[in-house]
Amino acid sequence: MTREAIGGSVWTRRGLAAMGIFGLVFLTVPLVIVIPMSFSSARALTFPPPSLSLRWYETFFGDPRWMEAMWTSTFVAAISSVAALVLGGLAAYGLRRGTFRGRDWAEGNFMAPLIVPTIIVAIALYLGLAKVGLLGSLVGLVVAHTLLNVPLVMMVLGVAIREFDQRIEQVAWSLGASWGYTMRKVVLPNLAPSVFAAWIFAFIGSFDEVIVTSFIAGKYETVPKKMFNELILEVNPTITAVATLLIAFTVLALAAVAFVLGRAGKLKETVV
Amino acid sequence: MNKASRLEGFGFIAPLLVLMVVAFNAPIVYMLGLAFWEKGRGFTLEHYEGLLEAPVYLRVLGNTMRIALIATLANIIIGYPLAHWMRGLGRRGRMIALAMVVLPFWVSILVRTYAWIVVLGNGGLVNRALQWSGLTDAPVSFLYNELGVTIGMANVLLPFLVLPLFAAMTRIDDRLLQAAASLGAPPRTIFWKVYFPLTLPALAAGALLVFILCLGFYVTPAILGGGRVPMISNLLDTLINQIPRWEQASAISTILLIVTLLIFAAYRRLDRKASA
Numbered sequence: 262m263t264r265e266a267i268g269g270s271v272w273t274r275r276g277l278a279a280m281g282i283f284g285l286v287f288l289t290v291p292l293v294i295v296i297p298m299s300f301s302s303a304r305a306l307t308f309p310p311p312s313l314s315l316r317w318y319e320t321f322f323g324d325p326r327w328m329e330a331m332w333t334s335t336f337v338a339a340i341s342s343v344a345a346l347v348l349g350g351l352a353a354y355g356l357r358r359g360t361f362r363g364r365d366w367a368e369g370n371f372m373a374p375l376i377v378p379t380i381i382v383a384i385a386l387y388l389g390l391a392k393v394g395l396l397g398s399l400v401g402l403v404v405a406h407t408l409l410n411v412p413l414v415m416m417v418l419g420v421a422i423r424e425f426d427q428r429i430e431q432v433a434w435s436l437g438a439s440w441g442y443t444m445r446k447v448v449l450p451n452l453a454p455s456v457f458a459a460w461i462f463a464f465i466g467s468f469d470e471v472i473v474t475s476f477i478a479g480k481y482e483t484v485p486k487k488m489f490n491e492l493i494l495e496v497n498p499t500i501t502a503v504a505t506l507l508i509a510f511t512v513l514a515l516a517a518v519a520f521v522l523g524r525a526g527k528l529k530e531t532v533v
Numbered sequence: 534m535n536k537a538s539r540l541e542g543f544g545f546i547a548p549l550l551v552l553m554v555v556a557f558n559a560p561i562v563y564m565l566g567l568a569f570w571e572k573g574r575g576f577t578l579e580h581y582e583g584l585l586e587a588p589v590y591l592r593v594l595g596n597t598m599r600i601a602l603i604a605t606l607a608n609i610i611i612g613y614p615l616a617h618w619m620r621g622l623g624r625r626g627r628m629i630a631l632a633m634v635v636l637p638f639w640v641s642i643l644v645r646t647y648a649w650i651v652v653l654g655n656g657g658l659v660n661r662a663l664q665w666s667g668l669t670d671a672p673v674s675f676l677y678n679e680l681g682v683t684i685g686m687a688n689v690l691l692p693f694l695v696l697p698l699f700a701a702m703t704r705i706d707d708r709l710l711q712a713a714a715s716l717g718a719p720p721r722t723i724f725w726k727v728y729f730p731l732t733l734p735a736l737a738a739g740a741l742l743v744f745i746l747c748l749g750f751y752v753t754p755a756i757l758g759g760g761r762v763p764m765i766s767n768l769l770d771t772l773i774n775q776i777p778r779w780e781q782a783s784a785i786s787t788i789l790l791i792v793t794l795l796i797f798a799a800y801r802r803l804d805r806k807a808s809a
Contacts, residue, residue, distance in 0.1 A: 269724075282618075287691070305656055351546070355543065355546040374557065377794075388783070408557050476774070485643050489756070493755060504641075504643075504647055504648065508644060
């Protein structure tokens with residue numbers, strides 16, 4: 262009787278199941294289709310592929326421009342994700358534990374890059390960086406990615422810090438532990454799974470960022486920027502291989518997050 | 534409140550605050566300034582007057598609104614039954630369905646948009662199925678028109694609606710529904726009089742969020758529209774990168790920013806209500 266209260270007749274339930282499955286198919290089919298296409302031997306995007314080959318992967322890994330883009334993306338993602346993790350993590354802690362005034366205002370400002378349309382952030386940064394002569398520099402790129410990643414980090418760590426019992430920290434202090442010691446030995450070990458999740462999310466966020474990067478990167482190419490530019494000009498099957506690699510990378514990263522959070526029993530609160 | 538507690542914890546946010554003020558707030562204020570400034574003459578509203586006079590801007594604005602609205606409606610029509618169906622699944626089924634919603638959310642938007650070229654193209658899966666089944670003789674053009682852009686945007690944004698909606702639906706106490714049933718209400722009445730009203734704030738909040746994101750969408754219209762379906766963001770791109778008219782771009786950005794923040798304020802109110 263529990264779930265059947267609003268289930269209605271058999272036909273209502275079947276109709277609902279059909280609509281639900283349609284929704285899931287709509288969400289996932291594009292991703293599932295891209296994978297076999299990347300192993301196609303043909304240049305035209307016909308499904309199913311006429312025969313299988315690895316030629317688009319060979320093109321991708323053999324192209325020095327793609328490899329350089331990959332290196333730039335990894336470099337920027339590595340630095341900006343760690344910077345966002347440190348700055349955003351400290352801020353999330355200060356916002357949850359602090360008593361200073363204007364906390365809501367500060368939090369709103371830190372979360373703003375998530376709400377303000379990315380195109381506006383891109384234009385503002387383009388104009389601002391042009392003004393100070395940092396347009397097309399790696400510094401500008403890393404700073405931009407850092408502030409775009411901060412909201413992700415703060416969302417994940419904000420929840421984790423709120424759930425972590427403050428009295429445990431107070432006990433450590435009252436026993437004479439310094440602030441740094443409490444952080445290292447009490448707070449961080451307890452938050453480690455969430456810190457890992459936040460770092461992965463920030464890394465993916467930076468690695469996939471395309472809009473701001475296209476505006477401010479100048480001569481630097483990242484994987485998404487190069488992909489975007491090629492997609493606007495023509496449909497090149499090499500992109501299918503890149504897309505498959507990005508899907509594989511995301512699946513692995515999320516599986517790692519699910520594993521670490523699941524082991525700590527924190528999966529549900531972070532996902533939903 | 535003593536002085537120490539008025540500042541307690543501030544040191545933790547100070548580094549990020551400095552970064553945000555220098556690298557985020559200052560550029561946005563500078564952009565707002567450009568929109569109201571003319572070299573040598575100071576404050577002006579002429580960049581806004583320019584917007585009203587050129588029909589192309591109004592047309593793009595109308596386009597953007599229409600596509601955003603249709604994509605949001607499509608999201609509601611697909612997303613609500615999906616979230617509702619997921620609520621009724623068992624633990625395992627829920628986890629699998631949830632993973633299938635969360636995974637696309639994290640896959641690069643470029644990959645998801647590109648995938649639609651593969652699926653909807655002339656030799657793509659959908660057209661082959663249509664021709665094979667004899668419904669059409671020639672391929673249907675889904676790409677490089679409004680239809681393709683709308684499908685792509687609805688797809689990319691669906692998790693933003695489904696995830697909070699599903700969370701709100703799982704918070705609804707089954708006993709409420711049982712109580713209604715035990716008082717003799719038929720399933721249809723329980724759904725429309727009890728269940729649906731309880732999910733409405735979350736649905737409205739999710740729809741507003743999707744609408745905001747649609748307004749500023751850039752990647753999907755650029756790729757699936759093939760330059761033939763201009764939306765605000767693509768217009769901004771042209772005004773910055775191709776025919777440099779920064780003041781005009783700043784003026785449009787300012788309007789988009791204000792509209793977004795207003796809708797977001799409404800979203801926040803609904804979201805508080807939904808999670809309360």
